[in-house]
Amino acid sequence: MDFKYIIVGAGLAGLTMAERIANELNEKVLVIEKRGHIGGNIYDSYNEDGILIHNYGPHIFHTNDRGVYEYLSNFTKWNDFWHRVLTYVDGNLIPMPITVETINKLYNLNLNCSQVEEFLNNQAVAIEEIKTSKDVALSKVGKDIYEKIFETYTKKQWGIDPSELDTSVISRIPIRLNRDTRYFNDKYQGMPTHGYTKMCEKMAANKNIKILLNTDYKEVIGQINYDVLIYTGATDEFYDYKHGKLSYRSINFVFETKDVEEYQQAPVVNYPNDYDYTRITEYKKLTEQKHNKTTIGKEFPCAEGEPYYPFPTKECKAQFALYEEEMKRESKVIFIGRLAEYRYYNMDAVVRRALDAFENLKSI
Numbered sequence: 001m002d003f004k005y006i007i008v009g010a011g012l013a014g015l016t017m018a019e020r021i022a023n024e025l026n027e028k029v030l031v032i033e034k035r036g037h038i039g040g041n042i043y044d045s046y047n048e049d050g051i052l053i054h055n056y057g058p059h060i061f062h063t064n065d066r067g068v069y070e071y072l073s074n075f076t077k078w079n080d081f082w083h084r085v086l087t088y089v090d091g092n093l094i095p096m097p098i099t100v101e102t103i104n105k106l107y108n109l110n111l112n113c114s115q116v117e118e119f120l121n122n123q124a125v126a127i128e129e130i131k132t133s134k135d136v137a138l139s140k141v142g143k144d145i146y147e148k149i150f151e152t153y154t155k156k157q158w159g160i161d162p163s164e165l166d167t168s169v170i171s172r173i174p175i176r177l178n179r180d181t182r183y184f185n186d187k188y189q190g191m192p193t194h195g196y197t198k199m200c201e202k203m204a205a206n207k208n209i210k211i212l213l214n215t216d217y218k219e220v221i222g223q224i225n226y227d228v229l230i231y232t233g234a235t236d237e238f239y240d241y242k243h244g245k246l247s248y249r250s251i252n253f254v255f256e257t258k259d260v261e262e263y264q265q266a267p268v269v270n271y272p273n274d275y276d277y278t279r280i281t282e283y284k285k286l287t288e289q290k291h292n293k294t295t296i297g298k299e300f301p302c303a304e305g306e307p308y309y310p311f312p313t314k315e316c317k318a319q320f321a322l323y324e325e326e327m328k329r330e331s332k333v334i335f336i337g338r339l340a341e342y343r344y345y346n347m348d349a350v351v352r353r354a355l356d357a358f359e360n361l362k363s364i
Contacts, residue, residue, distance in 0.1 A: 002225045003210075005029040008217045009232030012347060013337035015203045016071075017230050017353035017361075022208035025362070030210050030224065032217040035234075038204060041308070042196040042347065051255045051283060051295040052097060052195055052309060056306070057253060058281045058297075059196060062186040063348030069188040071351065075202040078190030079288055087270040089148050094327075096270060097174040098141065098149070102181075107150070117177045121329055133170040134162040151229040153272030157301050157312075158249055166312035204234020228361070231339035234307060235323045243322040246342060247313075250305030254298045264296050273342040276300055310342045334361065 005021050007014045010033035021029045021318060041056040047122065051090050059082045063069055086093040094105045100116045103109065111119060123142025126134050137146040150170060151244035154162040160169065174185075192199045204211060212220070217233070231238060236246045254277075275300040284294050310316065320342040327335050336357050338345045347355065 001030070001153060001223060003028055003030040004227045005230065006217075006221070006224060006226045006228070007031045007230040007232070009033060009040065009337065009339075010035075010038040010200075010204070010211060010213075011232055011265050011337065012200075013232045013354045014040075014230065014352045015200055015221075016351050017358055019203045019206065020358040021361075022206035024358075026208065028208045028210070028295070029364070030212065030226075031204070032215050032220065033140045034214070034216055036214050037197070039197050040212060042200070044197050047255065047257065047295060047332050048290075049255065049293055049295065051291055051293065052287045052289055053255060053297065054196070054281075054286070055253070056308075057299060058283070058286060059347065060189070061191065061347055062184040062189040063346075064188070064332045065348050065352055066188070067355070068348045068351045070215070071355065076192040076194065076199040079193050080189075081191045081286070081288075082189060083268075084181055084266050084268040085183045085268045085270060086264075087149060087272060088274060089272065093265060093269065096149075097176060097183060098145070099176045099181055100179045102313050105244070106145070111180070120175075120177075130167060132163050132209075133165040133167055135325050136167050136170045137162065139273060140281070142256060147241075149272055151272075151280060153270065156278050157209065158274075159301065159344045164313060166314070166317075167266055169312050172344075174260070191288075192313065195287070227332065229333045230357075231333055231335050234334060234339045235320070235327065235342060238335075238340075239326055241325060243325070244319060246307075247311035247316050248307035249301050249309040249311060251302040251308055252302050252305065254300065256294055256298070257293055257295045259293055260295060261292055263296050287293060296357040307339060311342060312344075 004027050007018050010031050013032055018029050018031050021027050042059045044052055044054045061117060085096045087096045095102050100113055101162050103116050103119060104111055120141055124140060125138040125142055127139045130136055130139055137150045139217060152163060157163060225291050263282050268279055270279045277300050279299050281297045282294055284291060334357055336353055
């Protein structure tokens with residue numbers, strides 16, 4: 001077989017590259033995917049009860065990047081959706097991220113915005129040098145809120161203490177000195193009207209795109225002549241674990257369909273201190289589907305399984321740096337995406353990375 005472009009992985013990064021190559025360059029491209037479906041972790045499907053679920057956990061699109069929003073809007077219409085999350089603490093459901101409403105409900109107070117700022121400043125712990133996620137939380141919200149909201153949740157999520165994690169983990173969680181309880185405040189937010197899989201199918205609709213599912217690329221790559229390989233898989237696997245296996249955190253998703261129309265007050269409820277799971281998602285509240293039953297998904301973080309989250313420690317970053325040196329020497333391979341670059345990407349950042357990589361590809 002002859003293809004100018006081979007793409008390993010039919011997730012959002014791979015499909016964006018495939019769509020651009022097929023439509024803008026009018027070139028044939030082969031996409032090789034080890035799973036039995038396209039879409040990567042944004043894949044959604046209807047379960048046996050006819051309820052649309054996100055098979056790999058909740059995905060909410062949000063971005064300030066107008067170019068990314070307009071690009072994806074070529075393949076889907078959007079339902080307006082403003083994500084709201086509740087956290088179960090001390091027997092109460094409080095809004096997340098931390099806002100004025102969160103503090104007032106947590107401590108049974110009635111503070112205004114400036115008073116909450118003063119309250120948090122008084123709670124904050126003075127730390128000379130912020131090195132870890134624990135330092136970030138203590139310096140922003142103090143010991144009590146850290147223990148109530150962040151400490152145990154982070155231990156469940158990562159399997160280690162926040163004091164061993166890079167600052168990026170807790171830094172991603174916003175703290176707002178206002179009453180805005182939306183989880184994201186990006187300009188563009190929404191859910192694909194007919195789901196992510198339908199959006200991905202439209203991205204891959206060009207006849208120039210051929211997709212091989214249920215295929216390990218290493219088993220077929222030797223039979224294909226190509227000019228450029230675009231790789232979105234795990235880099236340690238690409239190099240046959242030459243510098244050891246990279247650490248990831250995985251999640252076991254347990255889905256339950258309930259014979260009620262509504263299960264919980266918000267699309268996502270976090271459980272930082274109670275139970276073994278970290279959160280419960282009620283998918284109808286994301287998709288706006290009408291159904292007399294509802295499906296929930298419980299998330300149990302674990303060490304083994306699909307590689308969802310690159311491990312944010314100094315040791316893991318140093319290990320990946322060895323692979324990065326290998327990657328720099330590749331002349332026919334482009335590494336993009338969450339697994340290939342061993343970093344956490346939101347959906348919009350994945351698409352932006354792929355669009356930029358395509359522009360660089362055109363100039364070669």
